[in-house]
Amino acid sequence: MNAFEAELRARFGARLECGKPLAAFTSFRIGGPADFAVEAADEAELSAALAAAHRNQVPAFCLGTGTNILVSDRGVRGLVIRLGEGFKKIEFYGCRVNAGAAVPFGELVARCVERGLAGLEFGEGIPGSVGGALIMNAGAFGGELAPVVGAVRGADRDGTLRTLAGNEIQFFYRRSVLPPGFIVAAVRFDLLAGDRDALAAKVAQLKARRAARQPQGVPNAGSIFKNPPGKFAGRLLEGCGLKGERVGGAAFSEQHANFIVNLGGASANDVRALMDLAQWRVEQHTGVRLEPEVKLVGEW
Ligand SMILES: Cc1cc2nc3c(=O)[nH]c(=O)nc-3n(C[C@H](O)[C@H](O)[C@H](O)COP(=O)(O)OP(=O)(O)OC[C@H]3O[C@@H](n4cnc5c(N)ncnc54)[C@H](O)[C@@H]3O)c2cc1C
Secondary structure, three states, rough: OHHHHHHHHHHHHHHHHEEEEEEHHOOOOOOOOOEEEEEOOHHHHHHHHHHHHHHHHEEEEEOOOOOOOOOOOEEEEEEEEEEOHHHEEEEOOOOOEEEOOOEEEHHHHHHHHHEEEOHHHHOOOOOOOOHHHHHHHHHEEEOOOHHHEEEEEEEEOOOEEEEEEEHHHHHOEEEEEOOOHHHEEEEEOOOOEEHHHHHHHHHHEEEEEEEHHOOOOOOOOEEOOOOOOOHHHHHHHHHOOOOEEEEEEEEEEEOOOOEHHHHHHHHHHHHHHHHHHHHHHHHHHOOOOEEEEOOEEEEO
């Protein structure tokens, strides 16, 4: 046992897991083992895990619900941190809402609509956690998280807990810039008072649109590539004949060309090979280099 493992073992006991396979923690159902994995129950444990990793120069990675990542077949070197019960609270203060980073984003959207709070309806049907949504600046149907983020609480890579004001965070299309290695513990959303029935109707409409467009019931990680400025990645991929293209157990969806689906037993390398093929073919045909939206995680 090395010094890092001993330190974490002393704090987390049997809750420290070594060599834990990550496939079950991703929506792709793909991914090799993490050297070390812990679920932090609260902010104190999050801080302690990060501090130990920092002291021992071990990389730390925060796993949300794994709906926007492709974990390599070799897995993740270092420490994977998941957020547990202490990060699952939602608190309402008028139009301000504090949500823990491990709250399912869809649950937050539903609870806000129920209370007639406007600003998050675009999030209907976006899977994942509040923390993941913040990191990805999740968005759909013309809306995104950025305009409603009031403040973010979390931990720096050395474990120091602090709060960032919304305007300290830069948001871009499917990307936010936080201090390096920062792990989000909670987000304050500044919403507006709205009409509950009108919000519910809007959400129902978005739900139907999503169901008609996206592959259902088969493991995937949402859009594989970002939309290039002024263009749709799905149309470019479809135009280059990629719908249905298959490598091993992975294939571009017949329903939506910007989704890669795991047809059963796909490896991360299968998905990666399909992504490479698509980038190559689209660039040759159109001159556009597609940028992945899905994050490649682990040792490749
Ligand atoms: C069927 C389907 C449909 C989708 N539709 C959409 C859509 O319409 N719009 C959209 O934007 N996305 C969509 N996605 C992608 C995905 O749901 C979002 O990006 C989501 O916000 C990711 O959240 P997560 O908790 O699963 O993050 P993960 O996939 O676990 O992680 C994503 C990144 O965030 C980081 N991260 C996660 N939590 C934290 C935290 N607490 N602190 C620091 N870093 C953290 C991870 O380290 C990683 O870098 C879709 C995915 C699927 C499978």
